[in-house]
Structures are given as structure tokens and as C-alpha cells.
Amino acid sequence: MPNPPGYAGVFRYSDKYPTAVTPWWEPGNDIRDVAAEIREMLDDALTPTAAEFEAFQNIRCPDYEVRAAVFMLSSPPWTAAGDQRWAWILYWEDDAEINVVEHPDQETAVAAFFAHVAFCEAEGKRYDYVVDPRQPRTAMPPGWKPRLP
Template sequence: MPNPFGYAGVFRYSDQYPKAVEPWWEPDDNLEDVADELRELTYDELTSPTAAEFEAHRDIERSDYRVRAAVFMLPSPPWPVKEGQRWAWILYWEDDSEINVVEHPDRDTAVAAFFAHVAFCEAEGTRYDYVVNPRQPKTAMPPGWKPRPA
């Protein structure tokens, strides 16, 4: 199963690129249940103030803006991991109701994939309002882009 152009890592779930996914669930499992489980696991991490290494948001002008892309360490992933490993580095993004979960071997690879994803989306016209490193409260803007004055 080839990855979509410009993406590395192991696609663990993707509404957007289902042919790139390496299934870890049983063939008779309900795929909606699989997606719901992943949504719940990722939501728990995305709502933790220190879980994500980097986050990208859209709809900043609305009070209900949400994380649209993030890199974080997912504890106890539902797919098999190496013996002794209890986590997986994840690049996560969503677009409307579609979610994508891509596993990477380490933090640096996942972070590089995150910025590649943001750059790819912005080149395609899907603009992220800003990129945040929650552990260092400062904004890392996409190249050549400045925030709107408050």
C-alpha cells in the first residue's frame, strides 16, 4: 500500500487516504467503531494542554476553533507495538469529519511530517491560522505569513 505523495510514516487510519492504511483491526470489525475509538483516544490527547508537541489550528476568529493537525505521543495505541513500547508518535490531522492517524518511529520524524503536512495543505490553499508549540507559548508561523493584528 503506497503512501500518498509527500507523506511518510505508517497510516494507521485515514478517511482521506484509505488505500494507504495498514489495517490493525479484525476483518469483521465495524470500521465506524474503529474510527470512533481512534477519535476518542486522540481527543483525549488533543484536549490535554501539554500532550501535543505541535498543533495547527483553523478558524481562529471563531470561539470554537479546534486543533486540525497535531503531533503527539499516543499512549497505549490500539495497534500492536514493539515489545516493551507503550506509546506511538502520531501525526494527526482532520478535515471536516475525516481523520488521519499516521505513526512515525520517533518525535523528530513526526515533527518533520507535521510541518510537511502544514506546508502541503497551505500550498493547496487550505490555510492554517497558526502553528503552536504548547510547551513554549509562542507562535511559529508558516513561512512568509504574519498574524492579523488584534
């Protein structure tokens, strides 16, 4: 299953690009249950205290909902118990769609994050890393620009 143009890594889950995903769940499992498991895993990982995103190394945004991130996920569900204790993840969200792409290391995941941002911005709009629930139109803190790798 080929990756979408412009994307590297192993797609572990994607609403937007389902044909790029190699399923890790049992045949016959309800995809809604798999999506719920992924959502719960992300909600647990994407907490203000646990998440140190490369795009926000020097910024604390506890009131923001994260829409894109690079982070190290412990105990990924697509591995057998004990086989792998962590994985570097590029995660992004488009509306209600979620995407989880595994990368071999932090450097590759960070590069993939900025490639994703550049890909989205090439479509003609500034990419939002986060959404402030009080002001849905707000994305990055005013005047802030990401540190390129």
C-alpha cells in the same frame, strides 16, 4: 499499500486516504466501530493539559479545537498489549475526516507535520492548525508563525 504523494510514516487510520492504511483491526470489524475507537483515543489524548503540540510550544489555546498535531500517544490500539507503550503521531482533521500517521520518533513526526502544512498550503490556502469555536474562520493566533524544525 503506498502512501499518498508527499506523506511518510505508517498510516494507522485515515478517512481521506483509506487505501494507505494497513488495517490493524480484526477482519470483519465494523469500520464505524474502529473509527469510534480512534476518535475516543484522540479525544483522550488531545486535552489541553495532556497535549503539548510542537506547533504550539509557547502558546496556550484552551478554547481551541485542535485540527493538526504532533504528540506522543500512549498505548496505541494497533499494538498487542505490552509490545509498545507509546507512538509518535501526526494527526490531522479535514472536516469530519481524521488521519493518524505513526512516525518512529519526535523529529520525524515534527518534520512530517510541517511537510503536511506545506503540502496543504501549496494548494493555495493558509493551513489552519486549530479552529476557535467562537470564530470558526480563526485559525492560528493573530500574527503567530510556526517555529520550523
